[in-house]
Amino acid sequence: MLLTEEETQMLNGNKGPAVKKAMEILVALGESFGAARLVPVNNVHMAGSSVLVAEEAGTRFVEDIRKQGGTFVTRVTTNPTAVDPTQWKDIGIPESDAVLQTRLTDAYADMGANTCNTCIPYLTGNSPRFGEHMAWGESSAVVYANSVCGARTNREGGPSGLASALTGRTPEYGFHLKENRYGKFLIKVEVPLSDMTDYGTLGYFAGKIAGQDTPVFTGIPTTPTLEELKALSAALAASGAVSMFHAVGVTPEAPTLEEAFGGGEPEKVLVFGQAEKEQAEAALNKEPTDHVDWILVGCPNASVQEIREVAEALEGKTVHKDITLWVTTAGAMYAMAERMGYIKTIEDAGGVVVRETCPFLARSRVIAPAKGYRTLTTNSAKMAFYAPGQFGLPTHYGNLQRVMNAAVAGVWR
Structure with a gap:
């Protein structure tokens, strides 16, 4: 790869x-993907923020980087933790x-991260700009x-995201290049999409077909909510390895x-x-009983x-005594x-509002048997797709x- 004088100095130590270690990671990554150069970035979302991902070895690596003056x-914003x-x-x-x-969280914070610990950084102050080069995980x-x-x-991993945060660079390949951002196949949506779950179902359907390719949708309403687009994005990335989609008349490049x-x-x-x-x-309903x-x-x-919406659904009601609602x-x-009073309403009904983690990035294979959980019920296509394999x-x-009806009644209808 062609490096600038400043980048060469970073690589030379x-x-x-x-910074030297970070540049070694980025150069190796860039050369493996045939990148011609590095591009400047000023926005990183750190995927390796949970110890379920990092474990002891990854935590020590981040701590060592900090001790070396990183x-x-x-x-920099951080993904959900395990806690x-x-x-x-x-x-x-x-x-x-x-x-x-x-x-692990203290090490990231000491190096300057905003430890918001969420998979929706665009709602917590890290809102990407059109055309901005970034290095995001999640x-x-x-x-x-x-x-x-x-x-x-x-789609950056923990080490490459960390390297970009230390250097302000990322290799120019993949979705940094305009020619790689065009659609590959078309999906005509011919059924109404009424809520987040419908968008998640569409994403699951398309992701299974797409693999790593970019789908283009027609027939999506021109005014989807942020939450609906969030659900579509998550499901596409779960059932496939999608990094981008276009919705004609909705998304900015289509x-x-x-x-x-x-x-x-x-x-x-x-x-x-x-x-x-x-x-x-x-296909996403794997549990045959009403348990x-x-x-x-x-x-x-x-x-x-x-x-x-959860608080409104639970207003004046009680979560069934045999149900745990997160x-x-x-x-x-x-x-x-x-x-706004929503947390109190949910907690008064018997639900739990959990911060900074989720079943994916907490140790659910420990939590579930310890609590006696045998099924997982959700409105998320991403969660429904992963739970059988990841959590059993x-x-x-x-x-x-x-x-929410199931939360109150205690059975699935």
Whole structure:
């Protein structure tokens, strides 16, 4: 790769051992993908923020970088951790995780990260600009940033994100290049999309077909909510390895079908109609009985609007005594929802609002058997797709109303 004089000095160790190690990581990554150069970035979202991902070795690596004088030179936000900072013991998180998580989070904070600990950084002060080169981890956030915001990022892992934060650089390949951002195939949406769950179902359907390719959607309403686009992004990244989508007339790089495909033709054309929707929903419902015990809302982390909808659904009601209801969210969203009274409503009904973690990034294979959970019920296509394999929990999947009805009734109907 061609390096500038400043980048060469970084690689030679003129700016310290931490920056040298970071440049070695970026150069090796760039050369493996055929990048011609590095591009400046001032925005990193750190994927390796949970000790479920980092474990002891990764935590020590981050601590060593800090001890070597590592300082972040970009805006840095952090993904969810393995721990709710105030109620980790009550919800079943092991103490060993809480201790290790404190070490890892403190190391990131000492280097200058905003430890917001959420998968929705675009709602907590880190809002990408159109055309901005970034180095983001967290698959759902990457899809949202590329697609909805029109920013440019690949799916970064913990080490590459850390390296970018220390140097303000990332290799120029993949979705940093305009020619790699055009759509590959077309999906015609021919069924109404009514809520977040419908968008998640569409994302699950498309992701399974897409693999790493970029889908283009027509037929999506021109005024989807932030939450609906968030659900679509998350499901696309879960069932496939999608990093970007276009919705004609909705997302900024697809004002027309022609522009979405860069003037080319789609490699294939598919339809998402009522039959396809029902088949996708059935595939995400893995639990054949009506048994419900662990309910999850907030994957990706819930916005204030989502928390409000849960509170409204539970107003004057009580969560069934055999049910554990988690609503997972960011600390910033929690603070706003608490001020509005939504947290109190949920807690008075018997639900739990969990901050800074989620079942993916907490040790759910420990939590679930310790608490006696046998199923997981959710309105998130991403969660429904992953839970059977990652946590060993078959899922019930449906919209928020259906999920909240189950929380109160204690059975899935």
